[in-house]
Amino acid sequence: MCGIVGYIGKNNALPILIDGIKRLEYRGYDSAGIALYLGNKIESVKAVGRIKELESCLQTLGVCERADPEGLLGGLGIAHTRWATHGAPTEANAHPHTDCQGKIWLVHNGIIENYIQLKEHLISKGHKFKSDTDTEVIAHLFEDLYEGDLLATLQKTLSLIKGAYGLVLIHSDHPHKMLAAKMGSPLMVGLGDKETIIASDASAIINNTKQVIYLNDGEIADINRENLKIINSQNEVIDKKVEKIEWDIEAAQKGGYNHFMLKEIFEQPETVKNSIRGRYIIEDGKAKLGGLDNFTNKIREIKKIIIVACGTARNAGLAGKYMIEEYAGVPTEIDYASEFRYRQPILDSQTAVMVISQSGETADTLAAVREAKEKGALTLGIVNTVGSTIARETDAGVYNHIGPEISVASTKAFTSELAILSLLTVFLGRQRKMSLIMGKRILEELEILPKKIAKILAADKKIKAIAKKYKNAKNFAFLGRKYNSSIAFEGALKLKEISYIHAEGFVSGELKHGPIALIDKNMPSIFIAPKDSVYEKNMSNIEEVRARCGKIIAIATAGDKAIKKISDEVIYIPKTLEMLTPILATIPLQLFAYYVAVLKGLDVDKPRNLAKSVTVE
Numbered sequence: 001m002c003g004i005v006g007y008i009g010k011n012n013a014l015p016i017l018i019d020g021i022k023r024l025e026y027r028g029y030d031s032a033g034i035a036l037y038l039g040n041k042i043e044s045v046k047a048v049g050r051i052k053e054l055e056s057c058l059q060t061l062g063v064c065e066r067a068d069p070e071g072l073l074g075g076l077g078i079a080h081t082r083w084a085t086h087g088a089p090t091e092a093n094a095h096p097h098t099d100c101q102g103k104i105w106l107v108h109n110g111i112i113e114n115y116i117q118l119k120e121h122l123i124s125k126g127h128k129f130k131s132d133t134d135t136e137v138i139a140h141l142f143e144d145l146y147e148g149d150l151l152a153t154l155q156k157t158l159s160l161i162k163g164a165y166g167l168v169l170i171h172s173d174h175p176h177k178m179l180a181a182k183m184g185s186p187l188m189v190g191l192g193d194k195e196t197i198i199a200s201d202a203s204a205i206i207n208n209t210k211q212v213i214y215l216n217d218g219e220i221a222d223i224n225r226e227n228l229k230i231i232n233s234q235n236e237v238i239d240k241k242v243e244k245i246e247w248d249i250e251a252a253q254k255g256g257y258n259h260f261m262l263k264e265i266f267e268q269p270e271t272v273k274n275s276i277r278g279r280y281i282i283e284d285g286k287a288k289l290g291g292l293d294n295f296t297n298k299i300r301e302i303k304k305i306i307i308v309a310c311g312t313a314r315n316a317g318l319a320g321k322y323m324i325e326e327y328a329g330v331p332t333e334i335d336y337a338s339e340f341r342y343r344q345p346i347l348d349s350q351t352a353v354m355v356i357s358q359s360g361e362t363a364d365t366l367a368a369v370r371e372a373k374e375k376g377a378l379t380l381g382i383v384n385t386v387g388s389t390i391a392r393e394t395d396a397g398v399y400n401h402i403g404p405e406i407s408v409a410s411t412k413a414f415t416s417e418l419a420i421l422s423l424l425t426v427f428l429g430r431q432r433k434m435s436l437i438m439g440k441r442i443l444e445e446l447e448i449l450p451k452k453i454a455k456i457l458a459a460d461k462k463i464k465a466i467a468k469k470y471k472n473a474k475n476f477a478f479l480g481r482k483y484n485s486s487i488a489f490e491g492a493l494k495l496k497e498i499s500y501i502h503a504e505g506f507v508s509g510e511l512k513h514g515p516i517a518l519i520d521k522n523m524p525s526i527f528i529a530p531k532d533s534v535y536e537k538n539m540s541n542i543e544e545v546r547a548r549c550g551k552i553i554a555i556a557t558a559g560d561k562a563i564k565k566i567s568d569e570v571i572y573i574p575k576t577l578e579m580l581t582p583i584l585a586t587i588p589l590q591l592f593a594y595y596v597a598v599l600k601g602l603d604v605d606k607p608r609n610l611a612k613s614v615t616v617e
């Protein structure tokens, strides 16, 4: 994610920029930086950690006094709060980034997919890089193409980069100008009185102005002190509607949603896209996971995988086990991290222990990594937080690229973990027996999943109505088979975490071995029963519950009329490959849990007794 802010105007830019990135800190907070025009050149200060660290550096260096605009034409500067994607959270990797001469300075939110090729090319031309980031190539490429005209150079630069960006740049030869460009990452322009602020979202702007222009993909804002032009991808100057922000600051940080959890649920079309972006080549049916590059041959030799994680991350791992065994043919176990460290797992050099962790700091998961390394196993990670302990200690891994997850109940991390497990399945499978056709088929489906997620989110009113109807039940059963047993467990976990209702996940086949004794008219059962290889089996289980007067809420494939006849409620999800159904089936259950909790008046983002990151055993 990352948060970016740019300021040009009559006032001192420094306090406005600092205030802006503080309000964007929810988008990322592992390091921060600022670049300011101070008289005749641009100076930058960066710091690892939260923005208060940057503030103390600015104090120590005496920048605050020098930044006052008297004699400085007013303020000009850019600032960034980072959530690392490429390169650990260090001072060198913090934004703003610059070229060899320190003239162009820019902040970026997004991922440049072809940065490796561009970087090699620029190094061969003599450019000296100072960071491990993808962003720095933009500065050097700009420098390489620069002939005096900022806008023309930016357009040329953007035509050569692939990927997603929200970008703001300033140049020491042009103290009256600031440019911004958007492709895939959010960016808006705030229009104040003789001042313009660019930011990732409204929370960084509304202290100064509520008049904004939302930039669309492909658009560039060319801002001068007196005026501003918006240019589209056909190089035409366009008229944009100026809109008024009606939110207050708190609501703005949540993007207008009432809770971070709801915002994160609704972010999923985007976060799943970001997790897979640039990581596959459909024509070759291949997954391309940079974080595994140095271990490709070792991974080819792996004979067994043990997936180890806690909570929601473990539920993702359970679906991963089914994927990897069915499509890559590698025997895969799944374990609780808290169990793994105390049992006697059978490990050798041909075993990979794959840990999954949003925070990268979960104590039990970390202990599992250390135990596995001690026993000589290869350790792989799927981690969201770059530079976290688990990310550093695993031998290799894949980052989620979804920005920080704020709500304690994990949602966007879960779907991202599933998406990455699908890519890993293709990666492992293509090293083994998976055909080109099968690889292509999975990737093609994966690519269109974000649209299907968006379709489910559009039915959110219906899910809210169902939540209203069932919110007073004291117990819930969640049932599913094969891939969707993971969703039965995850659906139940979400509901109990935030609504404090007792909910159990079962594999449907176990129903008659005990859980069915619980069923009566007061205990609703939520069946995850898409049209897959175990559909008929699920249908029989639904009948068994119905025969005991149990209420049925079914998650079913669009167009399935038969299930409607035997269920009290049906929530439809679009059709997809069986192995990918968990990514879709979890969405209505996240919304269901959310609405039940809201209707009960509970603190959704901070449920009682729980912590986002459990760093103790």
Ligand code: G6P
Residues within 6 Å of the ligand: 310, 311, 312, 313, 356, 357, 358, 359, 360, 361, 362, 365, 408, 409, 410, 610, 611, 612, 613, 614
């Ligand atoms: C805590 C959180 C859960 C999370 C689990 C694992 O219990 O409340 O939401 O799934 O830890 O966290 P991790 O950061 O390792 O994914």
